[in-house]
Structure formats: C-alpha cells, structure tokens
Amino acid sequence: xxxxxxxxxxxxxxxxxxxxxxxxxxxxxxxxxxxxxxxxxxxxxxxxxxxxxxxxxxxxxxxxxxxxxxxxxxxxxxxxxxxxxxxxxxxxxxxxxxxxxxxxxxxxxxxxxxxxxxxxxxxxxxxxxxxxxxxxxxxxxxxxxxxxxxxxxxxxxxxxxxxxxxxxxxxxxxxxxxxxxxxxxxxxxxxxxxxxxxxxxxxxxxxxxxxxxxxxxxxxxxxxxxxxxxxxxxxxxxxxxxxxxxxxxxxxxxxxxxxxxxxxxxxxxxxxxxxxxxxxxxxxxxxxxxxxxxxxxxxxxxxxxxxxxxxxxxxxxxxx
Amino acid sequence: xxxxxxxxxxxxxxxxxxxxxxxxxxxxxxxxxxxxxxxxxxxxxxxxxxxxxxxxxxxxxxxxxxxxxxxxxxxxxxxxxxxxxxxxxxxxxxxxxxxxxxxxxxxxxxxxxxxxxxxxxxxxxxxxxxxxxxxxxxxxxxxxxxxxxxxxxxxxxxxxxxxxxxxxxxxxxxxxxxxxxxxxxxxxxxxxxxxxxxxxxxxxxxxxxxxxxxxxxxxxxxxxxxxxxxxxxxxxxxxxxxxxxxxxxxxxxxxxxxxxxxxxxxxxxxxxxxxxxxxxxxxxxxxxxxxxxxxxxxxxxxxxxxxxxxxxxxxxxxxx
Numbered sequence: 001x002x003x004x005x006x007x008x009x010x011x012x013x014x015x016x017x018x019x020x021x022x023x024x025x026x027x028x029x030x031x032x033x034x035x036x037x038x039x040x041x042x043x044x045x046x047x048x049x050x051x052x053x054x055x056x057x058x059x060x061x062x063x064x065x066x067x068x069x070x071x072x073x074x075x076x077x078x079x080x081x082x083x084x085x086x087x088x089x090x091x092x093x094x095x096x097x098x099x100x101x102x103x104x105x106x107x108x109x110x111x112x113x114x115x116x117x118x119x120x121x122x123x124x125x126x127x128x129x130x131x132x133x134x135x136x137x138x139x140x141x142x143x144x145x146x147x148x149x150x151x152x153x154x155x156x157x158x159x160x161x162x163x164x165x166x167x168x169x170x171x172x173x174x175x176x177x178x179x180x181x182x183x184x185x186x187x188x189x190x191x192x193x194x195x196x197x198x199x200x201x202x203x204x205x206x207x208x209x210x211x212x213x214x215x216x217x218x219x220x221x222x223x224x225x226x227x228x229x230x231x232x233x234x235x236x237x238x239x240x241x242x243x244x245x246x247x248x249x250x251x252x253x254x255x256x257x258x259x260x261x262x263x264x265x266x267x268x269x270x271x272x273x274x275x276x277x278x279x280x281x282x283x284x285x286x287x288x289x290x291x292x293x294x295x296x297x298x299x300x301x302x303x304x305x306x307x308x309x310x311x312x313x314x315x316x317x318x319x320x
Numbered sequence: 321x322x323x324x325x326x327x328x329x330x331x332x333x334x335x336x337x338x339x340x341x342x343x344x345x346x347x348x349x350x351x352x353x354x355x356x357x358x359x360x361x362x363x364x365x366x367x368x369x370x371x372x373x374x375x376x377x378x379x380x381x382x383x384x385x386x387x388x389x390x391x392x393x394x395x396x397x398x399x400x401x402x403x404x405x406x407x408x409x410x411x412x413x414x415x416x417x418x419x420x421x422x423x424x425x426x427x428x429x430x431x432x433x434x435x436x437x438x439x440x441x442x443x444x445x446x447x448x449x450x451x452x453x454x455x456x457x458x459x460x461x462x463x464x465x466x467x468x469x470x471x472x473x474x475x476x477x478x479x480x481x482x483x484x485x486x487x488x489x490x491x492x493x494x495x496x497x498x499x500x501x502x503x504x505x506x507x508x509x510x511x512x513x514x515x516x517x518x519x520x521x522x523x524x525x526x527x528x529x530x531x532x533x534x535x536x537x538x539x540x541x542x543x544x545x546x547x548x549x550x551x552x553x554x555x556x557x558x559x560x561x562x563x564x565x566x567x568x569x570x571x572x573x574x575x576x577x578x579x580x581x582x583x584x585x586x587x588x589x590x591x592x593x594x595x596x597x598x599x600x601x602x603x604x605x606x607x608x609x610x611x612x613x614x615x616x617x618x619x620x621x622x623x624x625x626x627x628x629x630x631x632x633x634x635x636x637x638x639x640x
Contacts, residue, residue, distance in 0.1 A: 027467045082428050085405070108402050108428055109465045115432070116458035119439060123452040131451065132443040138436035146429045147347045 001043060001314070004307045008051040011061040015047050015069040022070060022117055029102075033110040037077055037098050045205075046177045047073045049198060049311075053181035055304035056296075057190045064125050064184050071125075071134065072177045074118040079141055079169075081111035130183045137176040144168020153232035155242060155257040162236055163203070166210075171202025193295050197308065200292035204315045207285040210235040214272050229268060232260030236284065240277035249275060282316075289316050321363060321634070324627045328371040331381040335367050335389040342390060342437055349422075353430040357397055357418050365525075366497045367393045369518060369631075373501035375624035376616075377510045384445050384504050391445075391454065392497045394438040399461055399489075401431035450503045457496040464488020473552035475562060475574040482556055483523070486530075491522025513615050517628065520612035524635045527605035530555040534592050549588060552580030556604065560597035569595060602636075609636050 005012050023034040047069030054065040084097040085104045099107040115138065122131050148165045151157045178198035182191040213228040214237050228235050234242075234257055241253045249271050256264055272278050289312045299305055325332050343354040367389030374385040404417040405424045419427040435458065442451050468485045471477045498518035502511040533548040534557050548555050554562075554577055561573045569591050576584055592598050609632040619625055 025463055027463050027470065029470050030463060030466050082432060085424060085428050104405060104424060105469055106466060108405050108431075109462050109469065111428075112402060112431075112435070112462035113459060113466070115435060116455055116462055119451070119455035120459055123448060123455050126448055128443060128446055128448065131439070135436055135439035135443050139433060139440055142429050142432035142436055143345055143347050143350060146350050146426060146433070149425055149429065150347065150349050 004052075004310060004314070005048060007303045007307050008048070008055050008061060011051050011055075011066055011069075012044070012048065014066045015044070015051070015073070018066055018070045019073060022074070022121065025113065029106060030110055030113050033081075033098050033102060033106055034114065037081060037110075038073070042076075044073060045311075046076050046173060049174060049177040049201075049308075050181050052304045052308050052311075053178040053194050053198075054185055056299055056302065056308060057182060057187045057194070058185045059302065059304075062184075064127075065181055067121050067125050068130070068180050068184060069177070071118045071121050072173065072180070074114045074121070075134070075138060075141075076173060078111040078114040078118070079145070079173075081107045081114070083145065085111075125184070127184060130180055133176055133180055133183065137172050140168050140172050144170075144172075148233070151234055153258050153260050154234060155238075155254040157234035157239060159236065159239055159243075162234065162239055166203055166206040167199065170206040170209075171199045174198035174202030174205070190299065193299060196295035197292050200288045200295060201312060201315060204285045204288040204292065204312070207236065207281055207288065208315060208318060211237065211278055211281045211285070213237075214269055215278060225269075226262035226265040229256055229265060230260060230262040232257045236281045237272045237277045240280050241271055241275050244277075245271065245275050285316055289313070324372075324630060324634070325368060327623045327627050328368070328375050328381060331371050331375075331386055331389075332364070332368065334386045335364070335371065335393070338386055338390045339393060342394070342441065345433065349426060350430055350433050353401075353418050353422060353426055354434065357401060357430075358393070362396075364393060365631075366396050366493060369494060369497040369521075369628075370501050372624045372628050372631075373498040373514050373518075374505055376619055376622060376628060377502060377507045377514070378505045379622065379624075382504075384447075385501055387441050387445050388450070388500050388504060389497070391438045391441050392493065392500070394434045394441070395454070395458060395461075396493060398431040398434040398438070399465070399493075401427045401434070403465065405431075445504070447504060450500055453496055453500055453503065457492050460488050460492045464490075464492075468553070471554055473578050473580050474554060475558075475577040477554035477559060479556065479559055479563075482554065482559055486523055486526040487519065490526040490529075491519045494518035494522030494525065510619065513619060516615035517612050520608045520615060521632060521635060524605045524608040524612065524632070527556065527601055527608065528635060528638060531557065531598055531601045531605070533557075534589055535598060545589075546582035546585040549576055549585060550580060550582040552577045556601045557592040557597045560600050561591055561595050564597075565591065565595050605636055609633070 019038060023031055023038060025031050025034070050069040050072055051061050051065060054061040081098055084099045085107050122134060144165055148169055151161060151165065175195045175198035178194035179191050182188065182194050210228065213225060213235065238253050238257060242250055245253065252264060252267065252271065256268060292312045293309055296305060296308060339358060343351055343358060345351050370385060370389040370392055371381050374381040401418055404419045405427050442454060464485055464487070468489055471481060471485065495515045495518035498514035499511050502508065502514050530548065533545060533555065558573050558577060562570055565573065572584060572587065572591065576588060612632045613629055616625060616628060
C-alpha cells in the first residue's frame with residue numbers, strides 16, 4: 001500500500017492534515033470520538049482513490065481534490081459509526097468500536113456530525129454536480145444498509161440481492177471517490193470510466209471482505225471470524241452453499257442464518273471450504289477486479305494508472 | 321394552528337404531497353418507517369415557518385420554497401429518529417417511537433436516508449448559499465445533541481450551557497427555515513431578521529417544551545412527564561432550583577440528576593412549582609418570544625406577518 005501512495009504522497013499527507021483540522025468541534029466529546037475513529041489506522045483507501053483518480057486524468061491534484069478525499073473519508077467514517085450501532089460490533093480494526101466504548105448515542109451523533117461536516121466541506125468546494133453525486137451516494141448507502149438489515153436472518157436471500165447490498169453499502173462510495181475527482185477536474189468524459197472502476201473495485205473489495213469472515217486470521221484482520229454468521233448475514237459464501245450444497249449442508253446453513261448463530265462455526269467453515277463456496281466467491285472477486293482494470297483501458301498511461309491497476313490485484317490478495 | 325396555516329394553505333398541502341413523494345425508496349422498510357414517523361401527525365411547524373417567511377417577504381411561495389419546507393421537515397424528522405435512539409424514548413406524540421417498534425438500527429439508517437434525501441432535494445434547488453446554511457445547521461444540531469448528552473447526569477450544568485444546547489439542538493433549525501426562505505427569495509436584507517425571528521421563537525418553543533416535562537398532562541402532550549428527569553437532563557427548571565432553592569431542595573435535585581432517576585418525581589414537581597422555577601422558565605420563554613416579535617418589526621405588514629406574530633403567542637400557550 002505504501003508504494004501505491006507514493007505517487008500522491010504529499011497530497012495524501014495533506015488529506016490527513018485537513019481531516020484532523022476539520023474534526024475540530026467546540027464539544028470535546030465530538031472531537032474525542034472523531035479522533036478515535038479517524039485515527040484508528042484505516043487504510044484510507046477511499047481518499048487515496050480520489051487522489052489517484054485526479055492524478056491519473058490530470059497529472060495533478062489540487063486543493064479541491066484534497067478536500068474531496070477528506071469528504072469521502074468522513075462519509076465512510078460516519079457510515080462505520082452508524083454501522084457499528086447497527087451491528088452491535090465490539091471490535092473494528094482490532095480495537096473496541098466507538099459504541100462499545102461510549103455507547104450508541106454518541107456514535108450516532110458523531111456520525112451525524114461527520115456527515116454534515118462532509119457537506120460543509122462540499123459547500124466550500126462549491127461544485128453542485130459533485131454535491132449531487134455525494135448526496136445520491138449517501139442516500140444509496142443508507143438504503144443499502146437498511147436492505148442488508150432486512151435480509152439478516154433470511155436464508156432465502158438470493159445472489160442478486162446480495163450484490164445489490166454490496167454495491168449500495170460499499171461500492172458506490174468507491175465509485176464516487178473516483179468519479180468525483182473527474183467532476184472536479186472537469187474531465188467529464190473520464191467520469192463514467194472512473195465510476196465503473198470504483199464500482200467494480202468496491203464490489204471485489206467487499207467480496208473479499210465477506211470471504212475473510214470465513215477464512216481470515218483474526219490476528220491479521222482485526223475482525224472476529226464468524227461475525228457475519230452471528231448476525232445472520234446471508235453473504236455470498238452462504239448463499240452459494242444454499243444453492244449448491246447437499247440437503248444436510250443447506251439445512252445447517254439455513255438454520256445458522258435464521259438463528260443468527262455462530263455456534264456451529266467450525267462445521268460451517270468446513271462446509272464453505274469443501275463445497276467450493278469460497279472458491280466461487282474468489283472467482284467472483286477476480287471477475288469484478290478484472291472489470292475494474294478494464295474500465296481504465298482508455299485512460300492515459302501514467303504512474304497513477306499503474307498504481308490503480310495494482311490496487312485491483314491488492315484487493316484480491318489482501319488479508320484485512 | 322389551522323388559522324395560521326390558512327395564509328399558505330395550498331402551499332402547505334403541496335409540501336405534504338412533496339414529502340410523501342420524496343419518501344419513495346426501493347427498500348420497503350425505509351418507506352414504512354419514513355411514513356410512520358412523517359405521518360405521526362407532527363404540527364409541521366418548521367416547514368410552515370419556511371412558507372410563512374416566503375409569504376411575508378415576497379407575498380408568494382414558489383416551488384423551491386415548497387421544496388425547502390420539505391427539506392426542513394426531513395432534517396427535523398431525521399433528528400427525531402436519531403434522538404429517539406439516543407434517548408431510548410418509547411413514546412413520541414403518544415405513539416411508540418420508531419426504535420421502540422423496529423429497534424435502533426433501522427431508526428439510525430432511515431434517519432441517514434432522510435438526511436441525505438434532504439441534501440438531494442437541496443441539490444435540485446441548486447442554491448449554494450442555502451446548501452451552506454443547511455449543512456451548517458445540521459452540523460450544529462449534531463454538536464448540540466452531543467453537548468446535551470455530555471451534560472446528562474451533570475448537576476453542575478449552568479444556564480449558559482443550557483441555552484447553548486437548546487439553541488443548537490432546536491432553535492437553529494427554526495432559524496434556518498425562516499432565513500432559508502429569504503435566501504431563496506433573494507431578499508438578503510430580510511435574512512438576518514428572519515434568522516433572529518426563528519432563533520428566538522425556537523428558544524421559546526424549547527423552553528416551553530422543557531416546562532411541559534414538569535407540568536404537562538401526558539394525555540395532551542403525548543409525552544411522559546418526568547422523561548427529562550429520568551434521563552438526568554439538567555434543563556432550566558432544575559438549574560433554577562440548583563441556583564435558588566434551599567439546601568434540601570438542591571440536594572434532592574442534584575441527586576435525581578446524577579442518578580438519572582424520576583423516582584422522586586412528585587416531590588420534584590412540587591419543588592419546581594413552589595420555588596418559582598417554572599415561573600422563571602415561563603418568563604424566559606416570554607422574553608424570547610418577545611425578541612422573536614421584535615425581529616419582525618421592520619418587515620412588511622401583511623397576513624403572513626400577522627400569523628408569524630401569533631405564533632409567538634401560541635408557542636407560549638401550547639399544551640404540546
């Protein structure tokens with residue numbers, strides 16, 4: 001990841017500085033929680049995408065791209081805060097979640113603070129089409145999260161619905177990070193290609209995330225294996241078994257989803273392995289990663305593009 | 321209230337229609353919760369303020385004012401949804417809250433849906449200064465809610481902090497509803513006066529709300545008396561006693577706040593009555609109501625103004 005950052009190194013640091021600056025609040029708890037979650041050491045993948053996209057199409061990032069990158073990170077962080085309330089997660093990136101530390105209430109409200117701060121920064125940028133993209137994106141994320149919620153415990157969820165959920169809750173923000181930069185650079189012909197790149201990369205990224213919930217090493221991912229299972233989330237590994245497993249395997253998975261129980265996790269880890277469910281998910285991730293690569297085909301050849309193509313590989317191989 | 325609406329009757333109906341239209345979502349649960357809370361039969365006071373303000377300064381509301389009114393109601397509704405999560409309220413307007421019905425998670429996410437839908441509508445309107453006003457407002461509301469949260473259980477909260485909280489969590493949205501209309505009508509000279517009107521009216525409104533928590537009739541207010549006490553909220557009636565009561569009275573109040581307990585509610589109702597705390601709060605509400613009236617002094621004389629002045633009276637006399 002550090003190599004990937006190198007091409008926009010000083011801009012990346014400027015984004016981090018700008019983020020810290022924009023966390024300022026006259027209410028101490030807002031700042032504390034804001035810092036806690038922002039500094040949790042995420043990869044800052046989404047803001048990086050905004051910077052790389054600007055560098056790709058225009059060989060430069062200006063101050064507005066830096067602001068956009070911060071906006072993307074703020075929106076992402078707000079969704080994490082709200083998502084943790086929803087999921088009642090206790091660990092994220094290996095640390096207690098904000099809501100485990102402070103309770104649900106501040107997590108909700110500091111999420112609102114970050115959302116609205118993102119829109120305040122967008123007003124500073126003053127680009128209405130960009131504002132449109134980001135308000136649509138935020139709306140879609142909320143819809144996607146609710147859709148996911150309504151599917152929890154529902155073993156009859158199909159693949160199409162699964163992809164609908166991951167597009168909405170995850171991939172649209174990747175897409176907006178990339179396409180938003182094109183809007184700011186006034187390169188409207190590049191907008192769709194960058195949107196497609198971000199969307200497909202985001203889908204690949206979430207597919208790998210959902211695989212890691214069934215094979216990752218908690219020490220490396222900082223996540224609890226089996227979390228999705230315990231929440232009764234019908235993710236693709238399980239959906240595959242429900243379509244292709246033996247009657248017995250199907251019954252075990254169906255029961256675990258509707259009970260929202262990870263009690264039979266070891267057995268289920270074995271099932272998703274031996275039925276080829278994880279292989280299937282990995283193939284899907286590879287396909288979306290390839291689509292992301294293809295989306296950049298007509299883009300200029302430069303160092304930023306090289307790194308964006310490398311991200312398509314990294315998304316597949318990542319361990320967290 | 322119906323008389324007040326009369327001057328913008330058709331516009332008010334148009335706002336209701338537009339709101340229903342904009343609740344549309346491909347995710348059924350989003351629509352269900354949206355309708356549930358939007359149709360809970362609130363007074364729609366805030367959107368009404370936007371319409372009356374437009375009518376006051378320009379003798380007309382156009383389509384953008386109607387959209388603004390809906391935006392204001394969406395933001396208000398989103399804060400209610402998030403506030404209910406925060407307060408763990410079970411009753412609002414005499415009905416179970418959304419989170420009592422569906423749980424915390426959908427309340428948070430549908431709140432996010434409404435916030436972002438508000439910004440989508442603002443993008444449609446396409447007025448950047450208005451966007452700035454509303455993103456600032458939303459940010460201030462979130463800060464105010466966190467500030468309120470950090471004061472729960474804190475008996476040493478002073479009057480200044482109390483007013484800071486109610487300005488931020490309640491009155492700024494009243495102010496934005498009124499001033500936003502001036503921005504849309506391009507009557508920038510009226511913007512400050514309308515902002516002041518809304519701010520002071522909002523403060524009076526919240527003061528009365530906080531009084532009703534100690535003297536309202538639950539059958540009329542649809543609220544549970546003593547809710548604020550049970551949450552350990554140091555509102556003005558209690559702050560007054562802590563400044564002016566006997567040592568014994570102070571001790572009782574201090575204990576109730578830090579225990580977040582309404583156990584001694586009957587006694588405390590008696591204390592806020594006999595110490596003159598409620599009288600003091602009512603005087604404060606009257607002062608802010610008078611400031612709201614004064615803010616309109618230089619505004620044109622018309623039917624909308626008459627009704628806006630009447631609202632200053634109604635805010636004081638309301639029972640819910």
